[in-house]
Amino acid sequence: MEFFLISMLNGVSYGLLLFMLSSGLTLIFSMMGVLNFAHASFYMLGAYFAYQTSLKVGFWWALLIAPLAVGVIGALVERFMLRRVHKFGHVPELLLTFGLAYLVEEFVHLVWGRSSVDYKVPAALDHPLFTLYGTTFPAYRGFMMGVALLMLLAIYLLLKRTRIGMVIQASLTHPDTVEALGHNVPRVFMLVFGGGCALAGLAGVIGGNAFVTEPGMAAAVGSIVFVVAVVGGMGSLAGAFVASLLIGIIQTFAVALDYSFVNLAALVGVAITPQTPLYVVWKLTIAQVAPIMPYLFLVLILIFRPRGLMGTREG
Amino acid sequence: MAAIRFQPINLARWIIWGGFALLLIIMPHLFHQGFALTLLCQIGTIMIFSLSFNMLLGQAGMLSFGHAVYSGLGAYIAIHTLNLIGKNGLPFPVTLLPLVGGVAGAFFGVLFGYVTTKKSGTPFAMITLGIGELVAAMALMFPDFFGGEGGISTNRVAGKPLLGVITYGPQIQVYYLVAAWLFLCTAAMYAYTQTPLGRIANAVRDNPERAEFIGYETQRVRYLVLILSGFFAGVSGGLASINFEIVSAENVSAIRSGTVLLFTFIGGVGFFFGPMIGAVLFGLFIVVLATITNAWLFYLGLFFVLMVMYCPGGIAGLIMMQMPLLRARRLKEMLPSYGIALAAGLVLLAALIPAVEMLYYHSLESASGGPEMKFLGTQLNVLSAPPWIGVAVLAVAGFALLAVARRKVRAQWDKVMGEIASGGLS
Numbered sequence: 001m002e003f004f005l006i007s008m009l010n011g012v013s014y015g016l017l018l019f020m021l022s023s024g025l026t027l028i029f030s031m032m033g034v035l036n037f038a039h040a041s042f043y044m045l046g047a048y049f050a051y052q053t054s055l056k057v058g059f060w061w062a063l064l065i066a067p068l069a070v071g072v073i074g075a076l077v078e079r080f081m082l083r084r085v086h087k088f089g090h091v092p093e094l095l096l097t098f099g100l101a102y103l104v105e106e107f108v109h110l111v112w113g114r115s116s117v118d119y120k121v122p123a124a125l126d127h128p129l130f131t132l133y134g135t136t137f138p139a140y141r142g143f144m145m146g147v148a149l150l151m152l153l154a155i156y157l158l159l160k161r162t163r164i165g166m167v168i169q170a171s172l173t174h175p176d177t178v179e180a181l182g183h184n185v186p187r188v189f190m191l192v193f194g195g196g197c198a199l200a201g202l203a204g205v206i207g208g209n210a211f212v213t214e215p216g217m218a219a220a221v222g223s224i225v226f227v228v229a230v231v232g233g234m235g236s237l238a239g240a241f242v243a244s245l246l247i248g249i250i251q252t253f254a255v256a257l258d259y260s261f262v263n264l265a266a267l268v269g270v271a272i273t274p275q276t277p278l279y280v281v282w283k284l285t286i287a288q289v290a291p292i293m294p295y296l297f298l299v300l301i302l303i304f305r306p307r308g309l310m311g312t313r314e315g
Numbered sequence: 316m317a318a319i320r321f322q323p324i325n326l327a328r329w330i331i332w333g334g335f336a337l338l339l340i341i342m343p344h345l346f347h348q349g350f351a352l353t354l355l356c357q358i359g360t361i362m363i364f365s366l367s368f369n370m371l372l373g374q375a376g377m378l379s380f381g382h383a384v385y386s387g388l389g390a391y392i393a394i395h396t397l398n399l400i401g402k403n404g405l406p407f408p409v410t411l412l413p414l415v416g417g418v419a420g421a422f423f424g425v426l427f428g429y430v431t432t433k434k435s436g437t438p439f440a441m442i443t444l445g446i447g448e449l450v451a452a453m454a455l456m457f458p459d460f461f462g463g464e465g466g467i468s469t470n471r472v473a474g475k476p477l478l479g480v481i482t483y484g485p486q487i488q489v490y491y492l493v494a495a496w497l498f499l500c501t502a503a504m505y506a507y508t509q510t511p512l513g514r515i516a517n518a519v520r521d522n523p524e525r526a527e528f529i530g531y532e533t534q535r536v537r538y539l540v541l542i543l544s545g546f547f548a549g550v551s552g553g554l555a556s557i558n559f560e561i562v563s564a565e566n567v568s569a570i571r572s573g574t575v576l577l578f579t580f581i582g583g584v585g586f587f588f589g590p591m592i593g594a595v596l597f598g599l600f601i602v603v604l605a606t607i608t609n610a611w612l613f614y615l616g617l618f619f620v621l622m623v624m625y626c627p628g629g630i631a632g633l634i635m636m637q638m639p640l641l642r643a644r645r646l647k648e649m650l651p652s653y654g655i656a657l658a659a660g661l662v663l664l665a666a667l668i669p670a671v672e673m674l675y676y677h678s679l680e681s682a683s684g685g686p687e688m689k690f691l692g693t694q695l696n697v698l699s700a701p702p703w704i705g706v707a708v709l710a711v712a713g714f715a716l717l718a719v720a721r722r723k724v725r726a727q728w729d730k731v732m733g734e735i736a737s738g739g740l741s
Contacts, residue, residue, distance in 0.1 A: 035437045084624050090437055091378050095580060096623045098380075098573070102616030110613065110671070113678045223448045223569070226441045234438060288456060295449035302430055302442060 002133035007253050013141045015248020016148035017210070020203035021221060022228040022240040023155060024196035030235030031172050031192045033090055034082065037097040040222035041104035042197040046070045046204025047213045048112055051119035059122035067201040074197025078190045101218065108215045116214035144206050151202065152241070168192060227294045231301050233311020242309055247294050254290035332502070339494040343487060352486045353558075358598040359493035360554045363500045365579040365590035365597075367547035372576070373584030374508060375540045376520030377432075378440040380572055381447025382548060387567030388423050388450070389416035389549025391461065394469050394556040401473035410477050413496050413553035420549020421542050428541035432534055435523065439537075447569050454564035466563025469556070483557065493554050500547055505587055507543065516540050574601070577619050583629025592630050610675045643735045652727045656720035663713035670706045673697040 025039045036042075049066035050059075057065070077100065085092040120126075121140045128136035159165040171178045171188050179185045211217070228247055232239030261282040262272045272282050301308060343352055364386050371377040393416035399405040407415075431442045454461040461467070471489070476482045483489055507513045515536055518526040523533045556562050565571065574597070582593020604611040626633060640646040669690060676688040677697045688695045695702045 029437075033437070035441065081620070081624060085627070088627050091372075091376065091440075092623055092627055094378060094437060094440060095576075096620060098576070099616055099620040099623060102573075102577075102612060103620060106610070106613035106616055110610075110674045110678055219569075223444055227445055230438065230441050230445070284456060292449050292452040292456070295445045295452070298442070298445040299430055299449070302433060306433055 002135060003256070005132055006135050006137070007256055008249065009137055009141070011249035011252035012245060013145050013248075014252055015245035016145050017203055017207050018221070018224065018228055018248050019241050019244035020148050020151060020207075021200055021225045022232070022244055023152070023237060024199035024203075025225055025229050026232070026235060026237055026240045027155075027199075028193055028196040029229065030237075031168065032189055034093045034097070034193075035090075035226075035229075036193075036196070037094060037222075038077075038100040038104060039097075039197075039200050040218040040225055041101045042070050042074060042200040043204040043207065043221065044108060044213075044215070044218040045073065045104060046201030047119060047208025047217065048108060048117070048204075049201070050205040050208055051112075051117050051213055054119070054122075059124075063202075063205055066205045067198045070201025070204070071194040071198030074201075075190050075194030077197075078193035082193070083186065083190075101222070105215055105218060112215075114215060116212050119209045119213040121209045140210060144210060147202070147206055151199065155199075155237070164191075224294055227298045230298055231294075231308055233308025236308065236310045239308055239310030247297065250293055250297070251290055254286050254293050257286040260285040260288075335501070336498055339498060342494075343490050352490055354598050354602050356486070356490050356493045356554075356558045357602065358594050359490075359497045360551045360558060361575070361578070361597050362497055362591050362594035363551035363554070364548055365575050365582065365594050366501060366504050366587075367544045367551065368575050368579045369584055369587075369590045370504065370507070370516075370540060370544040370547070372579060373586075373589065374513065374520065375516040375537060377435065377537060377540070378437075378443075378576075379431075380440055380444035380569070380576065381431075381450070382443075382544075382575055383567050383569070383571035384427065384447050384450045385420040385423055385545040385548035386416075386552035386555070387562070387571065388552070389420035389545075390552030390556040390562045390566050391467065392416060392419035392549075393553035394467050394562045395460075397469045397471065397473060397556065398467070401470055405474075407474065408477060409471065409474055409483055409557065410481075410492065412557060413550045416553020416556070417546045417550040420552060421546035423549075424542040424545025428538050428545070432537040432541055435519075435533065435537065444569070447567075447572050451564065451568050454567055461564055462562070464564070466561050466565075468561040471557050471560050489558055493558065496550060496554055500550055501591075504547060508587060512536070512539060512543075577615065581619060581622050581629055583631025583633075585628045586631040586635060589629050589631030596630075608672065608675075609679060610671045613671060613675075639735060640731065643738070645731050645735065648731050649724075649727055652720065652723040655716065656724055659713055659716035659720045662709055662716055666706050666709035666713055669695065669702065670710075673702060673706075 021039065021043055024042075025036055028034055028036050028039075046066050049069050050062040053065050054062040081096060081100070082093055085096050121138075125138075125140045125143050127139050129139040129142045130137055157165075159169060167178060167183050168188060168191075171183070171185050175185050178188075208217070224247065228240055228243045231247070232241070232243030261284075265272045265282070272279065276282065342355055346352070346355065364382075367385075368379070368382050371379050371382070393412050396405070396407065396415045397409065397412060400407055400409065427446050431439060431446060434442060455463065472482050472484045481488050483492060515526060515531050518529075519531070519533045519536045526533055526536070552562075552566065555566070578593035578597040578600075579590045580593070581596055582591065583589025600611060600615055604614065608614075622629060628635070637646060637649075640649060672690060673688060673695060674697075688697050
């Protein structure tokens with residue numbers, strides 16, 4: 001029970017962080033059809049910016065400044081780079097963001113060096129929140145979950161309850177009509193791209209110190225975020241939410257479980273020994289398989305439900 | 316009716332392919348240092364790899380982020396076969412080893428392609444990324460097959476020598492093996508573009524809906540193309556395993572997949588020979604530039620982004636743009652404006668390179684080496700103002716020159732092309 005609750009909490013908090021990342025990606029994709037390959041790079045930039053600003057003005061200001069700075073960079077990227085290749089189609093857009101991911105990583109090397117930086121959890125949150133069966137749950141994890149849920153609420157309200165949200169939703173399906181009504185659709189795109197990047201930046205601010213802020217952090221989550229977007233259903237925000245939680249929980253549980261087929265077979269009374277054919281497969285523990293779980297999940301989803309968990313269209 | 320050509324003896328084709336073969340034969344005599352020979356072998360294998368990649372990206376519109384899976388797994392199967400030949404005396408000639416890699420690549424194409432080609436466009440790209448990560452992660456899970464961190468190593472001098480003398484011990488013999496396979500594969504891949512499958516792959520790229528309408532199942536076309544492409548990727552993997560005598564998890568990694576994508580695109584995906592230019596650039600970047608500077612990945616990323624933004628046809632596209640001028644014998648009228656553009660580019664490079672090098676030096680090495688950086692025989696103090704002012708001045712001058720060059724090139728281009736077009740009508 002103790003193991004279950006603690007793993008569940010950790011899994012949910014990791015899943016919520018994944019959602020913060022994938023929500024921006026999904027939002028951008030559903031609006032502009034652009035898959036932002038550099039999305040995780042913006043996450044990394046968020047973490048580094050937060051580290052730099054928190055040295056000067058403290059964590060709380062960094063929580064505000066870093067996502068805004070990342071958002072501005074995102075908007076500039078849309079305005080001066082993506083818009084230029086937009087007319088060539090979606091594949092060049094994807095290639096551009098792919099190249100951008102290289103550039104951002106090298107930029108981080110250039111400015112902060114090749115090793116990790118000492119981006120710490122703020123002192124105000126550096127204490128246990130509660131103790132469960134003798135295991136403490138850090139307050140910062142609780143804070144992460146709170147921020148993610150607040151963000152979810154804010155996106156929901158922004159999209160469903162405000163005027164700009166209406167315009168964004170309308171531009172999604174009927175860009176020409178929206179333009180005819182006098183709205184500047186390219187500017188809406190720029191705002192959405194910048195906003196999506198800012199969300200990634202926010203995830204970086206609160207994820208960078210919960211995990212570790214290093215040049216490899218973008219590559220570490222980058223492909224997982226794509227898995228979340230595909231599993232949830234391309235362009236579905238609700239799907240991204242479910243998929244993030246699912247993958248977060250599965251991964252957290254998997255790394256802690258040290259069982260393999262050998263144990264399973266022993267339970268039903270079959271002994272698997274090194275002489276059994278394919279022993280290398282049977283002896284793998286769930287913990288060892290954990291890194292490939294999300295990708296296996298992706299393949300299974302694609303075979304059995306190609307439009308994703310909550311996707312509305314195939315494509 | 317211009318599309319129907321029947322030319323039993325196509326002179327241009329004989330000249331081009333003959334020239335290509337001749338070039339492959341004399342190359343090692345032009346560059347005969349040991350280092351150059353290894354580099355040539357590497358470029359040859361990458362050439363096959365990037366051509367196979369372009370079967371997907373350029374010819375069928377399938378952007379794959381996991382193409383290293385096929386070359387890498389092909390390389391693994393090939394190197395295990397090579398070990399069997401060497402240690403267990405399997406009677407199989409080393410000369411045909413790339414074929415083993417190719418069959419393995421095609422096999423994994425059948426396996427993974429079934430899942431990935433269900434989608435096209437952006438979702439296809441994401442799924443190939445996922446499959447690539449899956450295989451890369453598995454490489455560390457099954458150390459018996461993948462050799463863990465250290466990889467699998469071998470000795471390519473195995474089995475009976477070909478014709479009694481060719482053992483593939485000396486690098487020059489490996490070079491000619493690579494060259495022969497390169498020639499064969501290039502010819503096969505070019506021939507493929509002329510087949511009905513190659514043509515319908517173009518149609519699926521340009522307009523999948525209409526391809527479906529005339530009775531072709533696009534998913535099936537993508538699947539077949541992927542299998543073929545996997546075959547040639549596997550051949551290049553097999554050659555790489557002979558060339559390096561080691562295959563490690565790096566061969567199936569996302570980095571390898573990304574590299575082939577970058578260079579294929581830079582070379583140019585719109586034309587058959589584009590990826591070959593990309594492979595040569597790969598040699599220059601990865602092998603030469605990477606030994607000179609820490610920042611080569613930055614230059615590569617920047618180069619790639621600029622290509623995507625301003626020159627989506629790649630270098631091959633730039634070359635082919637000049638063809639109408641060349642045919643009208645009017646290329647020389649463009650040369651003055653090209654000269655200005657070249658000068659602008661050189662000035663900008665002269666600003667960019669010291670700036671990037673100084674930044675890298677500052678962040679990576681100044682802690683141990685002090686603020687003085689050696690650069691092209693001079694000492695630059697990265698913390699003092701003068702080098703930075705110099706860089707800024709060069710940058711401003713470069714951008715100003717670039718603005719002039721853009722205007723001149725465009726004006727001259729419109730003028731010459733307009734005259735060619737109206738001349739053609741009269």
